[in-house]
Amino acid sequence: MDQVHPLQAIQSAIGTAGGDPRPLQRTSLFNNANDGPAAIISKASGVQAGGKREDDGPYFTNNEGIPFPDPAHSKTVGGLPLVSDTFLLQKQQHFNRSKNLERMVHPCGSGAFGYFETTADVSDLTKVLTIIKANFLSGKGVKTPIFMRFSTVTLGREFPDLARNPRGFAIKFYTGEGNYDIVGLNWPVFFCRDPIQGPDVIRSQSRSPKNFLLDYNSLFDLLALTPEANHAGMMFFSDHGTPNGWRHNHGYGCHTFKWVNKEGKFVYIKYHFLAKHGQKQFTADEATKLSGEDPDYSKRELWEAMERGEEVEWVAKIQIMQPEEADANLLGFDPFDVTKVWPRDQFPMHEFGKLVLNKNPENFHRDVEQAAFSPGSMVPGIEDSPDPLLQFRMFFYRDAQYHRIGVNLHQVPVNYPFMSSSFSSLNFDGATRNDANHAGNPQYTPNSFKHKFRPDTAEAPYTVADNIVSRKSHYHHEGKLSDYDQARELYTRVMTPEQREHLHANTADLLRRVTAKVIKVGYLAQLWNIDPGYARAIYELLPSAAKSGEEGFEFVEVQNKAKGAEVARKEAKFRPSKAEERLVGFCPQTNVYNM
Numbered sequence: 001m002d003q004v005h006p007l008q009a010i011q012s013a014i015g016t017a018g019g020d021p022r023p024l025q026r027t028s029l030f031n032n033a034n035d036g037p038a039a040i041i042s043k044a045s046g047v048q049a050g051g052k053r054e055d056d057g058p059y060f061t062n063n064e065g066i067p068f069p070d071p072a073h074s075k076t077v078g079g080l081p082l083v084s085d086t087f088l089l090q091k092q093q094h095f096n097r098s099k100n101l102e103r104m105v106h107p108c109g110s111g112a113f114g115y116f117e118t119t120a121d122v123s124d125l126t127k128v129l130t131i132i133k134a135n136f137l138s139g140k141g142v143k144t145p146i147f148m149r150f151s152t153v154t155l156g157r158e159f160p161d162l163a164r165n166p167r168g169f170a171i172k173f174y175t176g177e178g179n180y181d182i183v184g185l186n187w188p189v190f191f192c193r194d195p196i197q198g199p200d201v202i203r204s205q206s207r208s209p210k211n212f213l214l215d216y217n218s219l220f221d222l223l224a225l226t227p228e229a230n231h232a233g234m235m236f237f238s239d240h241g242t243p244n245g246w247r248h249n250h251g252y253g254c255h256t257f258k259w260v261n262k263e264g265k266f267v268y269i270k271y272h273f274l275a276k277h278g279q280k281q282f283t284a285d286e287a288t289k290l291s292g293e294d295p296d297y298s299k300r301e302l303w304e305a306m307e308r309g310e311e312v313e314w315v316a317k318i319q320i321m322q323p324e325e326a327d328a329n330l331l332g333f334d335p336f337d338v339t340k341v342w343p344r345d346q347f348p349m350h351e352f353g354k355l356v357l358n359k360n361p362e363n364f365h366r367d368v369e370q371a372a373f374s375p376g377s378m379v380p381g382i383e384d385s386p387d388p389l390l391q392f393r394m395f396f397y398r399d400a401q402y403h404r405i406g407v408n409l410h411q412v413p414v415n416y417p418f419m420s421s422s423f424s425s426l427n428f429d430g431a432t433r434n435d436a437n438h439a440g441n442p443q444y445t446p447n448s449f450k451h452k453f454r455p456d457t458a459e460a461p462y463t464v465a466d467n468i469v470s471r472k473s474h475y476h477h478e479g480k481l482s483d484y485d486q487a488r489e490l491y492t493r494v495m496t497p498e499q500r501e502h503l504h505a506n507t508a509d510l511l512r513r514v515t516a517k518v519i520k521v522g523y524l525a526q527l528w529n530i531d532p533g534y535a536r537a538i539y540e541l542l543p544s545a546a547k548s549g550e551e552g553f554e555f556v557e558v559q560n561k562a563k564g565a566e567v568a569r570k571e572a573k574f575r576p577s578k579a580e581e582r583l584v585g586f587c588p589q590t591n592v593y594n595m
């Protein structure tokens with residue numbers, strides 16, 4: 001090969017003519033290395049043309065750009081490899097380090113780019129929000145680029161996609177005031193509501209620490225001892241736990257959030273994203289069979305739809321609650337409890353936009369594996385609610401990602417706020433920082449040179465229930481039979497007879513693998529409190545081996561255990577006992593900020 005590098009040749013040619021070779025160099029070589037994250041993501045997301053660049057370097061190199069001599073021969077002496085073979089060493093060392101840490105939860109997934117478009121003026125919907133503060137929601141027809149990732153939850157990165165599990169439904173909106181993440185699920189409720197139980201819920205659905213086998217005892221034991229978990233538990237064992245791919249699912253924000261206007265007035269909202277192409281599910285048998293035939297079913301299905309040029313769409317809707325209504329003592333249910341929904345007859349749905357996916361990522365590791373969604377990443381105009389699980393999730397997702405990816409994760413293109421009207425971060429340095437970093441700014445504030453804060457974006461004040469620090473629960477239903485009301489509604493009114501039949505069969509098929517009687521009885525006792533017929537139907541389907549022998553049991557034991565199952569592991573000391581011990585977030589009576 002001619003030893004003159006093509007750029008050198010170009011440089012001499014253009015250089016002699018007085019031209020600058022760098023523009024050419026920037027658009028052709030270096031695997032995007034001359035583009036910063038904003039330029040890369042604007043192309044990868046489809047906002048600008050020109051992504052998917054193929055490698056057009058004239059020859060292979062190592063990471064230092066030094067020509068790589070040969071694919072098949074190490075440098076040897078007497079036929080044995082030498083540590084001075086830097087090509088060999090770097091190849092192996094880089095390989096040894098090339099897997100990111102798996103996400104602790106939701107490791108198996110894939111995603112696509114697209115856009116969100118408002119289809120209604122939200123000020124008409126919310127009544128009080130004459131102009132919502134969030135600029136990507138202001139007016140009709142406003143388009144915002146998005147990236148979405150779908151996932152299973154508790155099973156490993158390479159477990160079959162069709163495993164029984166909730167599905168993650170995470171959306172990153174690249175808005176003009178920064179990246180907004182909704183980190184939701186394909187059903188509207190979660191298994192626990194106090195953040196101190198989060199790792200337990202996940203561990204109970206993970207593999208046994210003894211032998212790494214799937215652990216049915218732990219799965220059912222936690223449900224047996226957590227009354228509020230059995231609303232999500234019912235979804236888990238129903239065919240909602242084995243949806244047909246990523247895209248035939250509705251998505252839910254699950255938590256309650258605030259939408260706020262410029263005067264600091266707010267409403268509480270819940271998000272619903274309804275699959276335009278319908279909700280489709282597999283039966284347990286179909287999912288098991290397909291898991292073997294095509295373990296990548298959901299990833300492939302989405303990928304191929306995008307490659308065919310199809311658009312995948314969801315209709316975005318909200319339920320709205322005025323702050324003064326948001327009081328469990330008035331409503332009879334807790335609007336800030338993520339194990340509960342808002343009844344749709346009381347809080348109807350209002351359409352406000354659509355989500356459209358239309359473009360595959362360019363590189364799985366760069367764009368999907370390193371994507372980092374955080375419930376705390378909210379833009380001005382969208383704020384938290386007094387939901388304790390949301391409050392804690394707002395912190396710990398970033399913590400997980402600083403560990404999994406690194407503190408400069410914002411430099412990964414998919415995480416970069418490339419549509420933001422400003423990027424002037426006050427967080428500096430850290431491993432592999434490669435943007436302008438301090439960019440000439442002092443590394444402390446306040447300082448006498450640059451002062452560009454945005455007091456207009458301070459959060460809307462709200463008052464909470466009391467000012468007592470303690471471990472006392474503020475969940476309205478805790479320890480009460482009413483904790484089961486919504487699950488009963490789902491079981492008796494929403495589910496069809498066929499759906500109930502599948503639920504019973506799916507549950508019995510897993511419950512029969514539980515070896516401890518105390519767990520089987522305890523779990524069915526929870527279901528008895530939802531509906532005695534629910535517990536009975538599953539008991540009847542259990543094979544006799546699961547009901548006889550040392551760990552066998554009669555149904556009457558379930559019935560007896562059901563009395564008091566609503567207080568399972570809920571210490572009397574910590575249960576709410578006064579009317580004011582409930583979660584509220586009212587508008588303050590007087591102005592808090594100086595106007």
Ligand code: HEM
Pocket residue numbers: 102103104105106109149150151167168169170183184185190194195197198199202253254255338371372373389393397400401404
């Ligand atoms: C306290 C209970 C929970 C714990 C401890 C937990 C923990 C985690 C962790 C550690 C991750 C990985 C973050 C990362 O490395 O990027 C994650 C991802 C995720 N979580 Fe949770 N989570 C909890 C509750 C929830 C709830 C209530 C929802 C839905 C409303 C949810 C939805 C998701 C989704 C969708 C992802 C995947 C995001 C992606 O696609 O990258 N989680 N969770």
